[in-house]
Amino acid sequence: MSIVVKKWNELAEVKAELAARDWFFATSGNLSIKVTDDPLTFLVTASGKDKRKQTDEDFLLVDAAGRPAEKTHLKPSAETLLHVEIYNRTNAGCVLHVHTVDNNIISDVYAANGEAVFSGQEIIKAFGIWEENAEVRIPIIYNYADIPTLAQQFSTYIHGDAGAVLIHNHGITVWGRTAFEAKKHLEAWEFLFRWQVKRLLLQRAGLPVG
Numbered sequence: 001m002s003i004v005v006k007k008w009n010e011l012a013e014v015k016a017e018l019a020a021r022d023w024f025f026a027t028s029g030n031l032s033i034k035v036t037d038d039p040l041t042f043l044v045t046a047s048g049k050d051k052r053k054q055t056d057e058d059f060l061l062v063d064a065a066g067r068p069a070e071k072t073h074l075k076p077s078a079e080t081l082l083h084v085e086i087y088n089r090t091n092a093g094c095v096l097h098v099h100t101v102d103n104n105i106i107s108d109v110y111a112a113n114g115e116a117v118f119s120g121q122e123i124i125k126a127f128g129i130w131e132e133n134a135e136v137r138i139p140i141i142y143n144y145a146d147i148p149t150l151a152q153q154f155s156t157y158i159h160g161d162a163g164a165v166l167i168h169n170h171g172i173t174v175w176g177r178t179a180f181e182a183k184k185h186l187e188a189w190e191f192l193f194r195w196q197v198k199r200l201l202l203q204r205a206g207l208p209v210g
């Protein structure tokens with residue numbers, strides 16, 4: 001099996017799992033997986049598709065600038081430049097972007113702080129942080145309509161081979177060394193967002209949550 005087919009299947013599996021979670025509302029979301037390092041190429045979702053569907057036109061191979069690496073009628077995701085920034089600056093192997101109601105609410109509630117902070121949750125260990133009472137932070141950036149501007153802002157928060165950024169009233173972009181790590185981190189963030197949204201509502205209702 002060629003490396004492209006192997007990586008295609010790996011990304012298709014992640015895509016199916018995120019679809020099963022119903023994380024691709026109204027064609028939103030984009031995913032990518034690195035295929036080669038030198039030169040850099042990666043498979044990225046084709047723009048505007050319903051990512052819940054599985055077809056043989058789901059992904060296309062792009063180069064280090066996010067341009068199609070082969071002749072195709074498919075258009076790379078509108079947000080490919082964010083993936084480009086990650087692959088060019090880190091050793092990440094996979095990038096996942098989803099819009100969920102909870103990630104949008106958290107991005108809005110904490111927008112003025114420029115970040116959301118979470119602590120006191122066992123699931124933080126999914127990020128490889130094992131200390132008691134550990135804290136995790138996710139930056140929240142403005143949702144610039146101009147993608148090169150968004151990508152430039154986004155790039156200032158890329159600090160390692162695994163990471164995540166919330167885009168205000170838009171969604172989350174998570175990356176990891178492998179597809180497994182990116183998906184694990186995405187699931188952990190979404191767990192924290194859902195937990196926090198529920199806590200805020202319970203607090204508002206006067207119930208005794210910490």
Ligand SMILES: CSC[C@@H](O)[C@@H](O)C(=O)COP(=O)(O)O
Pocket residue numbers: 026027028029030045046047048049076077078079097
């Ligand atoms: C209807 S979602 C809006 C899009 O602009 C975008 O935010 C998105 O996530 C999907 O765009 P795509 O070009 O299909 O990757």
Ligand SMILES: [Zn+2]
Pocket residue numbers: 028029030079097099170171
């Ligand atoms: Zn998006």
